Amino acid sequence: MLAQQLAPGAIVTDPDAIAPWLIDWRRRWHGRAALLLQPRDTAEVQAIVVAARSLGVPLVPQGGNSSMVGGATPPADGSAAILSLRRINRIRRLDPAAGLVVAEAGVVLADLHAAALAQGRRFPLSLGAKGNATVGGLVSTNAGGTQVLRFGTMRGLVAGIEAVLPDGTLHEGLAALKKDNRGYDLDQLLIGAEGTLGVVTAASLRLVPALAARAVAWVGVTSPDAAMALLRRFQRATPALESFELLPDESLAAVLAYLPDARAPLAGRHAWHVLLEVTADAAGDDPAALVEAQLAAALDAGEIGDAALAQSEAQAEAFWRLRESISDAERATGPAAQHDISVPVEAMPRFMVEAAAACDARFPGTRASGFGHLGDGNVHFHVRAAPGTDPAHWYAEQVPVVSRFVHDLVAAAGGSISAEHGIGQMKRAELERLGPPARLHALRAIKRAFDPGQLFNPGKLVALAPDRGSE
Amino acid sequence: MLAQQLAPGAIVTDPDAIAPWLIDWRRRWHGRAALLLQPRDTAEVQAIVVAARSLGVPLVPQGGNSSMVGGATPPADGSAAILSLRRINRIRRLDPAAGLVVAEAGVVLADLHAAALAQGRRFPLSLGAKGNATVGGLVSTNAGGTQVLRFGTMRGLVAGIEAVLPDGTLHEGLAALKKDNRGYDLDQLLIGAEGTLGVVTAASLRLVPALAARAVAWVGVTSPDAAMALLRRFQRATPALESFELLPDESLAAVLAYLPDARAPLAGRHAWHVLLEVTADAAGDDPAALVEAQLAAALDAGEIGDAALAQSEAQAEAFWRLRESISDAERATGPAAQHDISVPVEAMPRFMVEAAAACDARFPGTRASGFGHLGDGNVHFHVRAAPGTDPAHWYAEQVPVVSRFVHDLVAAAGGSISAEHGIGQMKRAELERLGPPARLHALRAIKRAFDPGQLFNPGKLVALAPDRGSE
The missing domain is CATH 3.30.70.2190 (Alpha-Beta Plaits)
Structure with missing residues (x-):
C-alpha cells in the first residue's frame, strides 16, 4: 500500500544497499535495519510517516550520516527503518537580494555553498564534513563550525522550517517571517531536536554577502x-x-x-x-x-x-x-578520550588550565589539553592515554571514567557536555546523569507531547521510561 | 503557610492596591483578582508556584502591564492571582567586555538601557513602553521595536534564561553558553510563551557597543x-x-x-x-x-x-x-481597526498596496493603509472607520468583521496575524481560526506537556479544550 504512494526505488530492502548506512561516521555504532526508505519529496515523507505510525515502525531520519555521536545510526535490534532524506535535495529558491535560500533536507552543505556563491552570496557555516552533511542534519543538530563567532550556529541562520511532525501533519514554516509572535517557536524547537520530534524536509536559510x-x-x-x-x-x-x-x-x-x-x-x-x-x-x-x-x-x-x-x-x-x-595528529600519537564541551566564554581560559591540571593529577600518565573555538567558549578537550596503554582497555575501561570526570568539571563550571555535536546515542547516559532535573523533565515532557510512541529516532537524545513510572 | 515563606508585603489583598493591575494598557480588558503576590526573589517565586499548584490557584505573571493584547490581565472570573515580578528587579551582573548583562525579570527597560550605557554598552532593543515594560515581559513576548532590522527581536538578544517551570522546578539557563546542544532549547521555548509555560525570573542579555x-x-x-x-x-x-x-x-x-x-x-x-x-x-x-x-x-x-x-x-x-x-494622530481623526501583521519582507510592498485596495473596496467609506517596519516585513495595518461612524458600533460590530478580512489577506500571503504584540487574550480566537492545524496541535501539545492544569496565565495564547475530547 505504501509502495503505491511512493516513486519506484523508494523502498530498499537489499542488504548490500542498506549496509553502508548502518554504521556511523566514526565507526563506533553498528545498527541493523531491514528497510531503507528514500522518498523523493515531502508528500512521500508524509505518506511514510503515516504508514510507519499505523504499523508502529520506528523511523531513523538520516542525511549525510556524518553524526559524531551516533545520532543517525539505527538501533541494533533492527526494529527501525532508515528514512533517508538524501533524494529530497532541490534548492527550491535562492533570493540573493533578500539573502534567503530555501533548501531541501538532502542538499549537501558543499552544494549549498556553491549555489550561494554562484549568486554572489555566502552561506556562512562550514565544517569538516561539508561534502556529506546535509541541510536536514545541520538543522536537526544545530550545527556550528568555525564561523560561529560571527554568524552563530544554525539556530541563528534558520529563517524557517518545513517538517513532517510525528502525527503526520506538515509544519509549513518556510515563509521566513522576520517577526512572528504566534506562540511557541516550533522552528526553534525542531532545531537541534536530532529528528526526535519529526522530520525536517526543508529550511529557509539566511545568506550573507560573498567574501571579498x-x-x-x-x-x-x-x-x-x-x-x-x-x-x-x-x-x-x-x-x-x-x-x-x-x-x-x-x-x-x-x-x-x-x-x-x-x-x-x-x-x-x-x-x-x-x-x-x-x-x-x-x-x-x-x-x-x-x-x-x-x-x-x-x-x-x-x-x-x-x-x-x-x-x-x-x-x-x-x-x-x-x-x-x-585531531588526526593526536590520534596518530595514541588513543585519547575526546570531549566536545563549552563553558561561558569568559570562564574558558581558567577552565582550560585548571581542568587539564586536574585530569593530569587524577589520571597519572595521561595528558590533557583543550583546543578550539575560544571565541565561542567551546573547546575540544582531549585526554591522551599514557604511553603504552592498550587501546582496547583504554576505550572499554578508562575512557568512561575519564569522561565522567571531565564532564563533572564541565558541569561544575556551568557548562555543556555537548557544545556542537549533540547527544545522539553516545552522550545519552551522561545527559541523564548530569542534565539538571528541570531540563531532563522538560525534554521528556516535550518528547512525550510530540512522539509518545517513540517512533522518531528511537534511542537518541531522550528516552521516555514508562517502566520507571510517572516522572 | 505560604506567608511564612515570603518577605513582609509580598501578599497584597487590599482591593485598592490591586485595582491598577486589573486593567490593561489600552484599557480594553478588565480582570478581577483578590490576590496580588509580589515576591522579592526567585526562591519566593518557587514557593508561590508550589503553593499555587497544590491549591490549584492559577497565576497571571505580570511585569510592566504594558501588553497590547491583554496578555497580563487576569481573567474576569477572579479565579487567578496576579504574580507581579516588579520587585525582582536587580541587575545581577553586567560584563561590558563579554557584552552580557544578567537582569532580573522586573528590571524596567529604560533602567536596563541606563545601566548598559553607564558601562559604555547598549541594549539594542527599545519600544514606546520602555518606561514600564520589564525584562520578563520583553522575554515572554519576544518583544521587537525599531532596531529589529539590525539586532533582531528578543529571541536573538537572549543568551540564557532562569525560569520557574509549572512543576515548581527551576530552569537555570543563565550561563550564556554560546554553544549548547543538549537537546530542545528551553530558553527559546520560553521566549514568546507569554507566561503560559512558566515564569521567567531573570535573563542573560547581549549588549552591543554604545552608539558613537x-x-x-x-x-x-x-x-x-x-x-x-x-x-x-x-x-x-x-x-x-x-x-x-x-x-x-x-x-x-x-x-x-x-x-x-x-x-x-x-x-x-x-x-x-x-x-x-x-x-x-x-x-x-x-x-x-x-x-x-x-x-x-x-x-x-x-x-x-x-x-x-x-x-x-x-x-x-x-x-x-x-x-x-x-498612531496618536490617526486615533484623533476617528476610530480605526489596528493590525500588527507581518509577511515575508519581499512580499510586503505588494501586500501594502493590494490589501489596502481590497479593504477599501470591501468596506466602502473606510480607508486602509499600512505603515511601519518595512525592513522587518512588519507593518501596522490600520483600517479607519468611515467619517461619522459611531465608535461604539464600529468597535462592537465592524472591527471584528474588518479584522477577520485583514487577517484572511495576511494568511493568504503566508504571513502572521501577530508580528510583535503576541496573542494574549485579544487574538486567541483568530489564532484558533487561522493558525495552521499542525501549529495549533503543536502549541496545545506543548502547553499540555508543561501545564496540564492550565494554571499559568490562563486564557492567554492557547487553551486546552478537554471538553472537545482528544485533539
Whole structure:
C-alpha cells in the first residue's frame, strides 16, 4: 500500500544497499535495519510517516550520516527503518537580494555553498564534513563550525522550517517571517531536536554577502588569559572577526610531527597559539590592515609574544591546515578520550588550565589539553592515554571514567557536555546523569507531547521510561 | 503557610492596591483578582508556584502591564492571582567586555538601557513602553521595536534564561553558553510563551557597543516597491542600517495636522515616505557620509524623489517624532481597526498596496493603509472607520468583521496575524481560526506537556479544550 504512494526505488530492502548506512561516521555504532526508505519529496515523507505510525515502525531520519555521536545510526535490534532524506535535495529558491535560500533536507552543505556563491552570496557555516552533511542534519543538530563567532550556529541562520511532525501533519514554516509572535517557536524547537520530534524536509536559510577578502594571522601568546585579552581587543576593533581558535604548543608540535611538509608559523616557541581570521564583505575593505594594526598594538603593549599575518591565500590555507589537523595528529600519537564541551566564554581560559591540571593529577600518565573555538567558549578537550596503554582497555575501561570526570568539571563550571555535536546515542547516559532535573523533565515532557510512541529516532537524545513510572 | 515563606508585603489583598493591575494598557480588558503576590526573589517565586499548584490557584505573571493584547490581565472570573515580578528587579551582573548583562525579570527597560550605557554598552532593543515594560515581559513576548532590522527581536538578544517551570522546578539557563546542544532549547521555548509555560525570573542579555553616532534621513518615494529598492541599496552598503520605516503620505498628513509645531521634512509632496537610520559604534565612523552618498546615488538613478538628512540630533528626533506620532494622530481623526501583521519582507510592498485596495473596496467609506517596519516585513495595518461612524458600533460590530478580512489577506500571503504584540487574550480566537492545524496541535501539545492544569496565565495564547475530547 505504501509502495503505491511512493516513486519506484523508494523502498530498499537489499542488504548490500542498506549496509553502508548502518554504521556511523566514526565507526563506533553498528545498527541493523531491514528497510531503507528514500522518498523523493515531502508528500512521500508524509505518506511514510503515516504508514510507519499505523504499523508502529520506528523511523531513523538520516542525511549525510556524518553524526559524531551516533545520532543517525539505527538501533541494533533492527526494529527501525532508515528514512533517508538524501533524494529530497532541490534548492527550491535562492533570493540573493533578500539573502534567503530555501533548501531541501538532502542538499549537501558543499552544494549549498556553491549555489550561494554562484549568486554572489555566502552561506556562512562550514565544517569538516561539508561534502556529506546535509541541510536536514545541520538543522536537526544545530550545527556550528568555525564561523560561529560571527554568524552563530544554525539556530541563528534558520529563517524557517518545513517538517513532517510525528502525527503526520506538515509544519509549513518556510515563509521566513522576520517577526512572528504566534506562540511557541516550533522552528526553534525542531532545531537541534536530532529528528526526535519529526522530520525536517526543508529550511529557509539566511545568506550573507560573498567574501571579498580575508586576513588570517597566527599569534603566539603565553596563556589562555592572554588569548582572551586578544579576543576582546579584536572584538572591540571589528564586527568581522570570524574565527578565533586557541591551541596549546603541544598540539602544534603533534601536528608538525604528523604533517611532513608543515612548518611552524612563528620562529620562537610559545606556550599557546591563536589562529584568527577577519573577513571583508565589500571590495575596498582591507582586513589585513586592520589585523596588522591590532597585532602591532598588541605587540607594543606586550600582550602577545609574536605574530604572523598570512601573506597569501596559500599561507592562510596552510595556517588553517595546522588547526584542522590536530585531531588526526593526536590520534596518530595514541588513543585519547575526546570531549566536545563549552563553558561561558569568559570562564574558558581558567577552565582550560585548571581542568587539564586536574585530569593530569587524577589520571597519572595521561595528558590533557583543550583546543578550539575560544571565541565561542567551546573547546575540544582531549585526554591522551599514557604511553603504552592498550587501546582496547583504554576505550572499554578508562575512557568512561575519564569522561565522567571531565564532564563533572564541565558541569561544575556551568557548562555543556555537548557544545556542537549533540547527544545522539553516545552522550545519552551522561545527559541523564548530569542534565539538571528541570531540563531532563522538560525534554521528556516535550518528547512525550510530540512522539509518545517513540517512533522518531528511537534511542537518541531522550528516552521516555514508562517502566520507571510517572516522572 | 505560604506567608511564612515570603518577605513582609509580598501578599497584597487590599482591593485598592490591586485595582491598577486589573486593567490593561489600552484599557480594553478588565480582570478581577483578590490576590496580588509580589515576591522579592526567585526562591519566593518557587514557593508561590508550589503553593499555587497544590491549591490549584492559577497565576497571571505580570511585569510592566504594558501588553497590547491583554496578555497580563487576569481573567474576569477572579479565579487567578496576579504574580507581579516588579520587585525582582536587580541587575545581577553586567560584563561590558563579554557584552552580557544578567537582569532580573522586573528590571524596567529604560533602567536596563541606563545601566548598559553607564558601562559604555547598549541594549539594542527599545519600544514606546520602555518606561514600564520589564525584562520578563520583553522575554515572554519576544518583544521587537525599531532596531529589529539590525539586532533582531528578543529571541536573538537572549543568551540564557532562569525560569520557574509549572512543576515548581527551576530552569537555570543563565550561563550564556554560546554553544549548547543538549537537546530542545528551553530558553527559546520560553521566549514568546507569554507566561503560559512558566515564569521567567531573570535573563542573560547581549549588549552591543554604545552608539558613537547616527545618521537619520527622511526620503520621499513613489511606492512601496521604490522603498524596497532603497532598503536593498542600504543593506548592500552597510551592515549598520538600524531602522527603515515606511509610511504613506496620508499618515504624514495626519501627524502634521495633529502636532501643531511639526513640519514636513521635505518641500514637495510624495506618495510614500521612508525614515531610515544608520548608526556607528566606533568613534571615527561617519554614518552621515555613507547615508549622503547612498541618497545622492539613489537620486541620480531616479530611485527616490527627494531626501533630507537630519542636520542635528534635534532634527533627527523631530523626524522620529513624526513616525512615532502616527498612531496618536490617526486615533484623533476617528476610530480605526489596528493590525500588527507581518509577511515575508519581499512580499510586503505588494501586500501594502493590494490589501489596502481590497479593504477599501470591501468596506466602502473606510480607508486602509499600512505603515511601519518595512525592513522587518512588519507593518501596522490600520483600517479607519468611515467619517461619522459611531465608535461604539464600529468597535462592537465592524472591527471584528474588518479584522477577520485583514487577517484572511495576511494568511493568504503566508504571513502572521501577530508580528510583535503576541496573542494574549485579544487574538486567541483568530489564532484558533487561522493558525495552521499542525501549529495549533503543536502549541496545545506543548502547553499540555508543561501545564496540564492550565494554571499559568490562563486564557492567554492557547487553551486546552478537554471538553472537545482528544485533539
